[in-house]
Structure formats: structure tokens, C-alpha cells
Amino acid sequence: MTQGGDADIATIGALVADPGRCRILLALGDGRALPAARLAAEAGVSAATASSHLGRLTNAGLLAVEAHGRHRYYRLAGPAVARLIEALQQLAPTTPIRSLRQDTRAQALRSARTCYDHLAGHLGVELMSAMIDRGDLTGGDGTFDPSHAQQDKRTGYGHDVDYTLTESGTSFVASFGLRVPAHRRLIRYCVDWSEQRHHLAGALGRSLLDRFTETDWIRRSDTSRAVHVTETGQKGLHETFGITLGR
Amino acid sequence: MTQGGDADIATIGALVADPGRCRILLALGDGRALPAARLAAEAGVSAATASSHLGRLTNAGLLAVEAHGRHRYYRLAGPAVARLIEALQQLAPTTPIRSLRQDTRAQALRSARTCYDHLAGHLGVELMSAMIDRGDLTGGDGTFDPSHAQQDKRTGYGHDVDYTLTESGTSFVASFGLRVPAHRRLIRYCVDWSEQRHHLAGALGRSLLDRFTETDWIRRSDTSRAVHVTETGQKGLHETFGITLGR
């Protein structure tokens, strides 16, 4: 009588029943995307074992994978996975002493981080959303569309079929002092891990990150991918994009 | 290097890796306390197997157990366990169709329910807190103290060492029309599952539940332990105890 979907949570539970898999999930817990070899090292297992783990986790929808050259980058598939990890940590026998530090670090990454060469996290998606609101970009509503994520799972990037730069966007690029590399596709997007919405990638995304760094709106961390927004940056982001970051 | 507390979440994960154990946790998911035999039936396993599961879950701190006569009642040890179950359900492949109904049912139980013969849930803890504020009870601040929960894990009940009825409390008992059984300890408390705070048990707790039912402030469900607060009850609770229930 209690068959079917009822105890299927046990199949998810089985995935977090192995120390190696848990170490993989913890390594990805802050939203980074890491290659398989790195995760094998983190888990302390051979490449073969790690591959088996990664396959099962991906198959179950806990991880997403992007192929970049001959590397395969794995990341958490969504915030629900992070919630699961947090719930497990809360119940773990020895409450990790560095949980606070770990938490603030993860918090910082969720708030604003770099994703390769562009901005991600809350700041990243707010920025893209603001540019759409301003009329600089058009073609999407900035919300998450799973069907696109599905299409682009292989590369991890979205194309510019959905988003295009408007005329006012072009003039903004000039007035804001963006130096946009010509040899790259102008607009790409990523599905943001922590927000489940798009953030801006491509040449435009990169030039924005560069310009923000130049004008000291943001400062990048040496040790992690977290991004700190300066007071100047908070003011500027509010005036230019209407973005107010929560504390 | 990644030893110690790090991968201990896998030991928790292992507990939710078994369908039988998951069915047990799901059966307890709304905060009820059920005897071992009932849980064996819910899980679809023998008493021996269920006992093994219950032992492991209790040992790991996911379940709490109260001995009543020759029965042993198991319940979730705290809200963190419920959060874990919810996180798992969210990731489960087939999102259960009755999740909405199940959720509202759990919601109702969290809001107000009976616990044996007295009130628990949000209403239960608010009631006890209000009586302390009014000066009817004294000796505790109504917040959760883990050290007491530890002491009382064996019985599941707290003693009256912390809480005593004041003079004004005595007159309230009379004026409110409470008929307090003489042969029972007047004041006990339980650590509320969903609130992690104390709610009122003992003879006083029971007589309050009886009186509320008499005056039609609340109506008890036939099928579950959920409690419905009538309009009269909402008004009365507000006027007498200063309690305003959310929506």
C-alpha cells in the first residue's frame, strides 16, 4: 500500500549515504563547478570510483555537468540540493566547528561571485534583470525556463537566441565605458546555481565585470570566487541599475 | 585531511538510505508519537527489523522515545529531522501527488494539536507562554532548554520543579471554570516537537483542553490529532490570554 513514490526518498537518501559522495557534495556546496579529477581528490577515491559516484549523482538530478574541452565540470543542480546538505549537516553528530565560517563563505558566494569571467550569484541575476528592465537587453523575462537549461546542459551556456542588445543597450555600452572584446559572442547566459535564473555571460558579461573592477565598484577575493561590493559600488549599482543589495 | 566531522553527514545519510526507515520517518513526519508495532506495520517489516531501525534512528538522535507502560512511543526528535525529510521529498524523483494535502495536514498539526490529553503545537506553547506572562505560572521563561530535554528523555515529560502555579493562577483556575483532577500531578510540560519550547501537560493541561472543548473554543478532529480553533475561540484566546493566532 505504501509503494510507489512514497519511499523514493530512500533512493535520494542512498546517494548521501556514502562518505565519498558526501565529500563531493560538500566540495560543491558553495556552488562552484569542479572537474571530475578534482572531485576525486576531494573525496579521496580513485578516478574510477569518483566517476561512478558522479554518474549516479548526475543521473539522480543532484548534479549538473558541463563539458569544457576534455574536462567535465560538475556542480550542484539547484538550491534544493544545497538545502539537503544543510539539513544533513545540522543533524550530523559532531556539529562542525567551522560551520559558521563555512556558512558565511557560502553566503558570500550566493550573494555575489564570479563565474569564470563574469558575475553570478544574486548580484549577477539582478544585474541581468535590471538591464532587461532598462531596455538594454530584450528577449527574455529573466526568469528561469527549465526547457532551456535542458537544451544547454551539454555546454552549460545559453546562446543569444533569447537575448539581444537593443539600441539603448549599445549606447549604454559606450557611455558606461565598456570595452567589449570583439572575438567573442556578445551575449551568453548561464543558469545561476543559487538563484535558478539567468545571469549574464559572454563578452558583455565579461566587460561588465572588468569595468566594475576598474571603477572599484567591486573587489574580487584572492582565495575564493566571492565578490565584495564596495560602498561606491552599492551607490553606483543603485543609481545606474536600480539595484539595492540586501545588507 | 577531510577526516573527522566532515563526512559524518554520510552516517546521517545512511539512515535515510533504507526504504523501511524512510517509511517510519514519513509516518512520524507530522509530529505524532507512535508505538513500535505500528511503525513496523507502516514500514512493512517484522517487529525485529523495525526494532533495529528504531534503535539506530534513536541512537543517532533522529528519533526520541517515550516509554508508556509496555509500549514505547517514538517521535521525531526535532524540527531539523522534519526539514531533512522535506529536503529529501523535494528531490525525490516522483513528487508525491498528495504532497499538498500532506503538507496542509502537517501544517495543521504544527499549528495546533493534541498531545495525549493536552494541547500542543503553536497554540500549546503560546498558551503556556501566555500563562507565564499573566503570572499564573512561574519558574520558567517558556523557552527551550536542551539540558532539561536531555534529563527527561526517558519519560518524555518534565516535572513541576520548574513551573509552579501562583496565587493568581489558582484564582484563574476557579474563575475559568477548570475542573482539575486531583489524582494527577498538577503541572507537567512536554518539549514540543514543532516548536522546541514547552507546552503545558499534567492535570492543568488536561483541564484546559477539556474546558476549551466545552466552551467550543476548539474542536477536535475525528481522524487526526489536529485541533480547529473556532471564531469564538480566537476571540476568547485573545481576550483572556492575549494570544493572536496567525491567519
Place this chain on the structure above:
DNA sequence: TCCACGCTTCGATGGAGGTCGAAGCGATCC
């Protein structure tokens, strides 16, 4: 005091899956 009942412990059985080396498969570099 003896029996019935609820639950736990013990011991034996069987299946699921974590592990790694070796081989296979693309992609990249020189």
C-alpha cells in the same frame, strides 16, 4: 503466580553496492 503481550537481542542468510586496476574513448598538444 502464571500467562499474554510488546519489544529487543541474537544468529544466520542473502543481496546490494563501494572499491580499484585495466582497458576503452575523445579531446588536446606538440
Place this chain on the structure above:
DNA sequence: GGATCGCTTCGACCTCCATCGAAGCGTGGA
């Protein structure tokens, strides 16, 4: 285009644990 690198697949081994019957242990009732 051959060598190297990153990753996956395959096959074999072995440990862990879910399961149940039977026995043991309190509690409650007659």
C-alpha cells in the same frame, strides 16, 4: 598523426547491512 591527458566503462572482489525466526526480558492483566 602519434603521444598524452581526462574521464568513463568493465569486471572482480569484498564489506556492510537489511531481513527474519527464535529466544529473552519487562510490563500488565487474570
